[in-house]
Amino acid sequence: MTPLLGTPISQTLGALLAARGAALGDARVLASPDRDDISYRALDEFTRTIGGDLRARGIGAGDVAAILLDNGPEAATAFLSVSRVAISAPLNPALKTEELAYLLDDMNARAVIIEAGRDHPVVDLARARGIDVLCLSAGHQAGVFSLDGGNGPESADPIDAAGPSDASLILYTSGTTSHPKRVALSHANLIAGSGFAAKAMGLVPGELCLNVMPLYHAHGLTSTILASIVGGSAVICTGGFSADTVLPMMRRYRPSWFSAVPAMHQAVVGMARTDPDALGGISLRVIRSASSPLPADLLAEIEATFGAPVVEAYGMTEATSLVSANPLPPGRRKTNSVGISTGCAIAILDEAGRHLGPDEDGEIAISGPNVFDGYGNAPEANAAAFSGGYFRTGDFGRRDADGYLYIRGRTKELINRGGSKIIPGEIDTVLRRHPAVVEAAAFALAHPTLGEDVAAALVLRAGAIVSTAETQAFLRERLADFKVPSRIFVVDDLPKTATGKVRRSELTKRFATAPASQEYAPAAVDGADRTHLVSLWTEVLGREPGFRDNFFQLGGNSILLARLHSRMVERWGRPDNIITLIDHPTIESQAALLFEPGKTPPATPQGANAVTRRRLLTRKAGTLQNLASRSR
Known part of the structure; x- marks a missing residue:
């Protein structure tokens, strides 16, 4: 079919819905399991009706209505209906009371929309603040509902009174700061951003998307639902992501494209791996991955599983979702790249705001009609975030x-x-290239002399076992020594945002005072002497070491080594030569050296700097011995 993207559309959501309703009439726009489809004409009429209902309850231009609904067609149509006449603010229903209280106060909510009969803390929070609670009851048609509650004076605003620059949608950043930042997107932002996404994905009438993304984030709302409406295509609104239902839904509905975050893609191909017959009848034109980095090996497995190209994209709430995407075939897709601009200007800036050239690392900055004009609750962040007409994304690339x-x-x-x-x-x-590792995240831990040290959390494949020393040896073959984490933790899963981004700050908090590793913790050292050796390391380094951690990679240096040697001599009268400790820089090898005479200490993996370090420290052996003597 001929794309609709070339058709002029007004810069408001109401005008878009009206134009699509007139042009596409009875063509399907939203579908949902066990519900009747809704057409473009019906969607335009329904959102007008709900807009009038909201106006009758006193909700009009400039008023904010928070939406707390589980994924499904009502979450999509509630967003469209509210945004047409007021400002919608979709929120994650799983948020806790304290989080909801902050958000309701921050957005100055006029109403809350929630499923009728649902026991949710937001109801009491809203009523305590004088906020209207509107209870939603779903109908037989996908996305159609009725509202009950609210008694404000009728708004005098016409249904489609909003202008392009008026706010239409509030989303909150999914970052890791103490409080999320409020992003208000205008009608013009929404139209531009969803138009960029529709063009990047080649959406035309007849296309059908299976949406599993949350409808309280831009990935699901703007670059999937709205982008499909701009392109005149349709969306299957599921109840959310469940790995065991995606393939059956694909077989049932035969979607032409699918979008998800890497963790979801990984789960889906895992299901296909265990049951290849489940792929029967599935034919996708394209698969999109966004919101967090997609490992190259996973991209290859997705393409092999579905026989369809994977387009990796990059987006953010402040840009109404997509910023860049790899081109569709026959365009060139580059491994590990998130592609080319979908429509906005992209620059790489240094710390002073100067534009950098090709292949120079710096901060990614963007500018264009899809980009918001500032955070609503963070003036200091705004001052730092904008430079020369560009929004500094905080991403390095x-x-x-x-x-x-x-x-x-x-x-x-x-x-x-x-x-x-x-x-x-x-x-x-x-x-992630390690055969035992499924997921991994490096993060910072405080260090008394280095300032910060590197740690990593690993999610292992079922039945896999990997040691700190083995992991570090694997990394040293591929990374410079200073990048190798000194502490390795094995975890069941990584803390993530709803869009799949790893919360590294949570890992930092979780392991700030933890033993060095779950496999080689200090408790693994047997005997009083070995326990005391761990205590000496902890005293000298200011942190608890793992049994196989390398002294120098934990921040040890020649002065600290002399101090450690001094403490050993005081306690055990050995070793005589401090250089011996350079050759045996782990607790495991030092314990064998000190307490198991005649036994060859276990080999310690040596990094690329080990030979140089030994040569330099050997030259300073006399000085080190003197330091050790003074320490005693």
């Missing part, structure tokens, strides 16, 4: 000579290990 964008990580997540700046995402990528 580069563009190549062809304009393809590569994300290296968040600028705030850079780890400063003794002056060396480390991008945790680079370590994640290498760790």
Whole structure:
């Protein structure tokens, strides 16, 4: 079919719905399991009706209505209906009381929309604040509902009174700061952003998307639901993501495209791996991955599983979702790149705001009609976020000579290990190549002398076992020594946002005072002497070490080594030569050296700097011995 993207559309959501209703009439726009489809004409009429209902309850232009609904067609149509006449603010129903209280106060909510009969803390919070509670009852048709509650004076605003610059949607950033930042997107932002996404995905009438993404984030709302409406295509609104239902839904509805975050893709291909017959009858034109980095091996497995190209994209709430995407075939898709601009201007800036050239690392900045004009509750963040007409995204990356964008990580997540700046995402990528590792995340831990140290959390494959030493040896073959984490933790899963981004700050908090590893914790050392050796390391380094952690990778240096040697001699009268400790830099090897005479200490993996370190310290052996004597 001929794309609708070339058809002029007004810069408001109401005008878009009216134009699509007139042009596409009875064509399906929303579908849902066991519900009748709703057409473009019916959607336009229904959102007008609900708009009038909201106006009758006193909710009009400039008023904010929070929406707390589970995924499904009502979440989509409630967003469209409210945004047409007022400002919608979809929220995650799983938020806790304290979080909801903050958000309701911050957005100055006029009403809350929630499913009728649902026992939810937001009801008491809203009533305590004088906020109207509107109870939603779903009808037989996908997305159709009625509202009950609220008694404000009728709004005098016409249904489609909003202008392009008026706010239409409030979303909250999914970052890791103490409080999420409020992002108000205008009608013009929504139209531009969803138009960019529709064009990037090649959406035309007849296309059908299976949506599993939450409808309280931009990925699901703007780059899927709204983008499909701009393109004149349709969406299957599911109840949310469940790995065991995606393939059956694909067989039932025969969607032409599917969008998800990497963790979801991984779960789906895992289901296909265990039951290849489940793929029968599925034929996808394209698959999109966004919201967090997609490992190259997972991309390859997705394409092999479905026989369809995977388009990796990059987006953010402040840009109404998509910023860049790899081109559709026959365009060139580059591995590990999030593609080229979908419509906005992209620049790479240094700390002073100067524009950098191809293949130079810096902060990614964007500008365009899809980009918001500032946070509603963070003036200080706004002052730092905008530079020369560009919004500084906080993401660190580069563009190549062809304009393809590569994300290296968040600028705030850079780890400063003794002056060396480390991008945790680079370590994640290498760790995921380990055959025992499913997921990985590097993060910072405080260090008494380095300032920050590098740690990593691993999710292992079922039945897999991996040691700290083995993991570090694997990394040393592929990364510079200073990037190798000194502490490795094995976890059941990684803390993530609803859009799949790893919350590294939560890992930092969780392991700030934890033993060095779950496999080789200090408790693994048997005997009083070995326990005392751990205590000496802890005293000298200011932290608890793991049994196989390398002294120098935990921040040890020649002065601290002399101090450790001194304490050993005081306690056990050995070893005589401090250089011996250079050759045996782990508790495991030092314990064998001290307490098991005649036994060859276990080999310790040596990094690329080990030979140089030994040569330099050997030259200073006399000085070190003197230091050790003074320490005693």
